[in-house]
Amino acid sequence: MHGGARLIIVCGLPGSGKTTHAKLLESRLRAIRFSPDEWMDALSLDLYDEGRRERIEALQWKFARELLALGLTVIIEWGTWGRVERDTLRLGARALGAAVELHYLAAPADVLFDRIRRRDREHPPIEREQLLRWIEIFQAPTPEEMRLFDSPEAIS
Numbered sequence: 096m097h098g099g100a101r102l103i104i105v106c107g108l109p110g111s112g113k114t115t116h117a118k119l120l121e122s123r124l125r126a127i128r129f130s131p132d133e134w135m136d137a138l139s140l141d142l143y144d145e146g147r148r149e150r151i152e153a154l155q156w157k158f159a160r161e162l163l164a165l166g167l168t169v170i171i172e173w174g175t176w177g178r179v180e181r182d183t184l185r186l187g188a189r190a191l192g193a194a195v196e197l198h199y200l201a202a203p204a205d206v207l208f209d210r211i212r213r214r215d216r217e218h219p220p221i222e223r224e225q226l227l228r229w230i231e232i233f234q235a236p237t238p239e240e241m242r243l244f245d246s247p248e249a250i251s
Contacts, residue, residue, distance in 0.1 A: 101245075109226070
């Protein structure tokens with residue numbers, strides 16, 4: 096691997112604990128974390144504006160590749176709901192010689208909804224029906240897909 100370069104993809108639905116997990120990894124691994132929600136909040140953008148979200152994610156991926164090429168550890172906290180998106184990130188990082196981990200976080204619908212309500216971050220708030228639709232759309236990583244990724248390194 097290229098000087099220890101590592102991409103960590105944090106995958107899951109809203110309320111699954113992605114941000115909490117990614118921040119813990121960021122601190123313990125001295126990594127650089129990319130979260131479109133935080134950038135959108137900082138720019139006072141609508142979290143539901145998919146066009147702007149896509150542009151921010153594209154910019155974050157550009158920076159992430161540059162950092163991986165320097166041998167650093169990068170965390171992508173986008174949710175990565177689809178296999179194709181995860182494959183694109185994995186293959187792009189591997190092309191740079193980086194190790195690639197996938198951290199999949201899951202929870203039952205009731206737990207997700209309770210966490211979303213308690214954090215009170217989205218305006219307008221995410222409704223239960225919306226979350227249930229997202230659960231249907233979300234492509235959870237299969238065991239076969241998980242085998243395509245490197246094992247997570249132990250963190251202290």
